[in-house]
């Protein structure tokens with residue numbers, strides 16, 4: 001049995017600082033706002049807080065474009081505010097995981113300002129510069145945020161690579177000096193006492209030499225991921241990062257690895273500990289990717305979700321460790337995507353989705369507001385979008401007439417990252433208690449029904465259900481270490497699975513259906529006496545044939 005680690009038993013809570021809590025009335029969340037809510041997170045029972053970037057940034061991509069890695073974004077406060085927040089978190093027994101964005105910097109970072117100033121600047125090769133071809137970009141790659149992945153720079157008559165916005169130039173990881181600069185910065189934060197890193201698009205840092213053209217996608221640009229995801233030297237770089245920094249501290253580390261496979265994840269998150277603790281894979285999030293990638297109304301089929309989740313559960317078993325997530329700042333809210341966000345079934349399906357995820361093997365991640373059953377936002381106009389990805393997509397999809405304005409608006413409204421970035425709903429007062437000013441992005445009008453204050457006061461709320469779920473993980477090692485086995489693979493209504501460890505077994509049953517469904521307990525448990533550990537409908541008994549209510553879930557323990 002591989003050695004047990006504290007981060008395997010932990011539950012991580014992701015804060016998107018811009019939308020979490022505003023302490024000074026400027027409509028933007030900040031560090032003092034986070035400090036004021038740490039007791040709330042302690043009561044929820046989480047162990048680690050993942051902070052989306054808080055560093056100095058022009059906010060072209062809401063902080064994922066960093067112009068000073070050792071300074072706090074002015075809108076979020078000061079380094080003293082940060083130090084106070086870190087100290088208070090630690091005093092409450094909460095750990096802080098920072099967001100490490102080192103595939104690229106902001107174009108306003110001094111290193112890029114120098115790099116672009118001349119071809120012979122000592123920092124020129126900190127970034128990826130190439131000559132154009134016949135007056136065009138060096139290759140046909142498209143940026144994740146629309147348009148070409150290359151920006152022409154007249155001053156030196158060359159192009160620089162940006163897989164994301166043109167204000168996010170990619171760093172050249174082949175340059176030893178770049179890697180040393182990254183490791184020095186990481187060490188600086190570790191010496192401040194932080195407890196881990198979430199590594200932004202870390203699977204993209206090693207590009208295939210020659211940067212070959214990609215297959216042309218729907219928008220007319222080449223797809224870069226085959227030549228950037230899980231590139232030739234990525235594991236070499238991460239093993240070096242581990243030797244130079246990570247191995248010197250007791251950290252939790254998770255790599256965001258779009259395009260990662262189970263086989264690759266066994267390297268990134270190997271139990272050998274020579275790279276990272278775990279990865280965020282995207283296979284389940286891409287199940288409704290459709291031919292135009294994310295812009296569609298496609299639904300995730302439950303059988304496909306079960307297939308992917310099971311592949312990862314069994315694929316990493318004994319070799320590496322899973323992260324477990326439905327939501328984050330880049331995804332629409334899962335309650336609106338695979339649950340039912342109607343007033344009638346919102347709470348039942350929110351609890352069901354949480355149970356389905358948290359009873360799996362791996363480290364669960366709760367995204368801010370998920371513990372309340374917050375939902376997607378009811379956009380009424382493209383002017384309400386704030387995210388560069390959505391704004392650029394709407395322009396590109398309509399200008400190129402890939403979709404009609406109505407379809408483009410509908411698809412983007414449903415899948416926009418802004419759905420996850422509306423302000424945290426604290427109470428039913430003005431602006432949901434997020435700010436006394438006017439928020440940078442609109443508050444979801446359903447805050448009067450969905451807010452923390454109301455749910456803390458109501459014992460059967462989603463909030464208190466999450467508390468029970470998180471507490472169970474501490475109480476039962478079978479939840480953390482038990483083996484996983486899928487049941488009913490062909491059901492489109494029910495996700496049922498087993499967790500087994502020594503003589504114990506957990507039977508987890510989740511109905512994803514708005515109809516009543518019938519579930520027959522496996523024979524080997526039918527005559528055994530089991531305990532109902534958890535139920536979103538207050539079920540007390542286990543019968544051999546269960547009639548499940550809409551979105552009913554239950555966890556049965558057999559010993």
Ligand code: TEU
Pocket residue numbers: 061064065101144164200201256258294329330389417
């Ligand atoms: O996300 C990278 C990434 O995979 C997402 O851009 C994803 O492809 C897209 O959102 C799916 O719609 C990371 C950060 O989480 C994201 O917020 C940043 O925009 C991006 O990197 C660039 O730093």
Ligand code: CA
Pocket residue numbers: 021022023024025026027028029030075
């Ligand atoms: Ca503020």
